[in-house]
Amino acid sequence: MSIAIPILMYHQVTPRIHPKFLPYSVTPQTFKIHMKILEFFRFSPINLTQLLDYRNGKTSLPKKPVIITFDDCYQECVDHAVPILLEKGFTAVFYMPTDYAGKDSHWIVPELGIEFPIISWKTLKHLDSCGFQIGSHSMSHPHLSKINPEACFKELYGSRKILEERLDHEVTHLAYPYGSFNECVRAIAAEAGYFTACTTEELFSSPLDDLLLLPRMDVLGYMSNLDFILKLHIQGSFNTTLAWLEYTHGKIRGIRRRIRRIREKFMASD
Numbered sequence: 001m002s003i004a005i006p007i008l009m010y011h012q013v014t015p016r017i018h019p020k021f022l023p024y025s026v027t028p029q030t031f032k033i034h035m036k037i038l039e040f041f042r043f044s045p046i047n048l049t050q051l052l053d054y055r056n057g058k059t060s061l062p063k064k065p066v067i068i069t070f071d072d073c074y075q076e077c078v079d080h081a082v083p084i085l086l087e088k089g090f091t092a093v094f095y096m097p098t099d100y101a102g103k104d105s106h107w108i109v110p111e112l113g114i115e116f117p118i119i120s121w122k123t124l125k126h127l128d129s130c131g132f133q134i135g136s137h138s139m140s141h142p143h144l145s146k147i148n149p150e151a152c153f154k155e156l157y158g159s160r161k162i163l164e165e166r167l168d169h170e171v172t173h174l175a176y177p178y179g180s181f182n183e184c185v186r187a188i189a190a191e192a193g194y195f196t197a198c199t200t201e202e203l204f205s206s207p208l209d210d211l212l213l214l215p216r217m218d219v220l221g222y223m224s225n226l227d228f229i230l231k232l233h234i235q236g237s238f239n240t241t242l243a244w245l246e247y248t249h250g251k252i253r254g255i256r257r258r259i260r261r262i263r264e265k266f267m268a269s270d
């Protein structure tokens with residue numbers, strides 16, 4: 001079967017993890033180990049343009065591609081993760097909530113009572129010039145499936161336009177804040193000019209995926225290094241195999257959706 005790709009989702013990388021933000025934070029030491037694990041298992045980080053070109057039949061991919069993504073553009077990711085990425089020669093994708101450039105992540109306050117500095121436009125431009133890929137994470141980080149279509153279009157089109165103005169080149173990649181999407185949000189993302197959009201569904205990306213609903217593997221702060229290795233090799237492969245079976249065997253179509261529903265029920269009763 002053709003290539004299945006883990007798209008990893010990081011949020012915060014900090015030496016001082018806030019307990020309330022533990023699921024979304026890893027220390028620089030852990031991040032460094034993760035990058036060493038990728039290197040050890042001969043993964044090759046690529047960006048979304050390479051994935052897109054591959055999906056459009058324009059190019060081939062390395063044998064074991066991986067995509068490293070960061071949501072929210074926390075300043076500490078630039079302070080602590082970027083030097084490690086540069087040292088390894090690894091590329092990554094940074095998703096920016098444009099209303100918060102140079103401010104704090106105020107959208108977390110109602111839920112957790114904490115906030116973290118977000119990078120400035122100058123830093124974003126620097127990341128871009130270093131070869132990292134910049135994508136949109138909307139303007140104000142809303143649950144896109146809970147706002148009206150006009151507001152959703154403004155969030156997606158507006159953030160793309162301001163990123164393009166600031167970076168002086170096309171921006172066509174998106175990550176839905178909170179992984180919140182529905183059919184209408186997906187259609188608006190296409191209308192707003194995006195070629196790819198990432199969700200937070202725990203799967204490897206496979207050639208069967210809708211490019212505007214790319215799944216990602218959440219890297220959680222309480223995962224052990226072994227968990228990370230297993231995530232890279234077993235969990236994603238298992239889910240991707242199911243997706244392949246769905247594709248080739250019409251009768252069991254929807255099995256992933258059913259498993260996801262069971263998992264959500266299980267988690268809700270936790």
Ligand SMILES: [Zn+2]
Nearest residue numbers: 071072177178
């Ligand atoms: Zn986010």
